[in-house]
Amino acid sequence: MADFDTPDISVPIEIPTLDRGAMHHSSPFPAAPDHQEALGFPGELVDDWQSKAINKLGELLGKSRALQVYMDSCVKCGACTDKCHYFLGSSDPKNMPVARQDLLRKVYRRYFTFAGKHFPWLVGAEDLTREVLDDWYTYFHQCSQCRRCSVYCPYGIDTAEVSMAAREIMDHIGKGQKYCNEIIGKVHKIGNNLGLPEAALIDTLEGLEEDIEEETGVKVRLPVNEKGADILLVTPSADFFAEPHVDGLIGYAKVFHQAGVSWTVSSYASEAANFAMFIGSYEQMQKIAERIRKAAEDLGVKRIIFGECGHAWRVAYNFMNTLAGPFDFLDSNYPVPQHICEFTNDLIEKGELTLDKSKNDHMTLTFHDSCNVSRGSRMGDKPGGQFTIPRAIIKACCNNFHDMAADAINENTFCCGGGGGLLTDDLLELRTKGAAPRMQALKEVVDEHGVTHMAAICAICKSQFSKVMPKYGFDMDNVVSVHQLVSNAIVLDGQTANENAAVE
């Protein structure tokens, strides 16, 4: 890992002047042949990679209206050029969304358009050379598919779709990324990203039951593979052990307990995240989504609820019905799937939870809108529910809350810097620089409103912030789960008074 400077966030982040090639050295570890072949991709770069890649691009153009329209429609207006957190943090012009798209678009033009075939110099068309392929691998792994650019594009061009297509092409010519492909293989084989087997899962959750009983005096269950439960909880596997994720999981368990519903996790589908979205693979994404359907059928549940996980929620909310539906065997009185925040907020609105806000008085909160929840999904029945519902929960559990600046929240939110399959230590420089806009917005509310903690509803955001916040002068435990706040505040029936129980 090369040395690098952490961006300065003591002053507002300005649009940087271009520093060509500033991030050219940053690319993730390539997938080993085993990781590739487990997903049906060639183990290493195939001999005729160029023609294979062009054929694959042609195939994807025919399968995706988005890709076809986005390749044609860009007018190079520049609206997106200052919107990407990786550009703002790194100054590399190829991290401007339009320039990133153009890495693929110039090849599209060269091989698929009249102008690019006959006048390549005129329209910026280029042959697919080894240098271009290497640029693809480098810069399409500097996009977290957060969709911030697509909010501002006058045509709604979504760089996430373009980078997914590019990664799909690269996988099919044997140039995959280790982090994503290894993890997808683990889900197919074991059921979750961590490779946590059933016995370990049961053991872990039993440990949590003991912790909760010790803390509250109440026996709160965290069941695994319990047939006939009403609710299947599908949550990111990081919730089973990572901090602060696990405190969120304890929060879900307490809410379920207090609501008096029966629920279970499944060891077969013990992962909410669907990393196949990151590599743009419909087939892989479908295989993972079908595990959740099978678990729901096998356990005979009536509802599916997802834990706090950003990309997982996008796939679950938008794609699961398409990929693995219809889910007509579930209870149609509830949304399929439902987000844990929707579930908790419903109970709060009905007044069915007793929440002692003072339990969170040692914190002043702000909320980080996770990119894929904000711009790729919804909660509740109104547009924008994904912004109001988590905030409503936080405000019901905490006395002290301040939002960050308007251009850094809601649909304008900045990615944490680790989304889209980039949450790997071989990309730590990228992750650090990409976090700069969020860190700067956080610093403002820390300085002006005394904010001490930032709540999030995404496993990747939580892991990323725990890792990079210390580089910006914050503590790693300044990031908390939203349901950790619920866990602190909720008063369980029969709970023994314990003033010091709040988890920080």
Add this chain to the structure above:
Amino acid sequence: MALGAVYAVLFYFAVAIFAIGLAFRIRLYSRTPAPLKIPTTPAPVTQAGVVVRMAKEVIFFESLFKANKWTWLFGWVFHFALLLVLMRHLRYFTEPVWFWVQWVQPFGLYAGFAMVAGLAGLWVRRFAVERVRYISSPSDHLMLLLLIGIAATGLMMKYVAHTDILSLKSFILGLIYFDWQPIPTGPVLLAHLSLVLLLMIIFPFSKLLHAPGVFFSPGRNQVDNPREKRHFVAPPKAAGE
């Protein structure tokens, strides 16, 4: 008459390329499947809401407004002025002239200047803003040059070198009704017509496809209702596997 014949042929050729090229492109966009729900959220939850979202996008350039006020100002002024100018030009294609075209007439004249101003602003950005300079290809500059050329020659005919507008109109009506008439000569008019025909020919092969493209953008035209209504198109085949 020979010159008139050349322009008549060019006119039919350009119209054919424009119409057929655009029709093929629109057919491609409409036939290509959108396998997944990918609206940029928050998105409307009803089809009527999508119509409103799209209207705000194509009438007011709402997203561009959020992104960059200068680009929005120049871009919106150019496009709206172009619309007025095009409407005003209908007077050369209709007999009798439609009543609302008469109403547009006075605005259409000023719009010619607004069009040049908007285009000039956009072009200045291509040089002056480093990020926009970096992403600009020669074709991006030439497209602006072409449009400025069209607007400038049009304005010249109004304010500098008047053209014989009555015989131009009879030439155009002759093209429409296949009753060919001589074309008035004059370098400015011929330049104006040539540039317009060139623009029509380029249209279906260039970034001007953003005009139909915006209506087909799944990020903007999809309804946000994946839980309520199952979105399903035949799954894409994994070709070659």
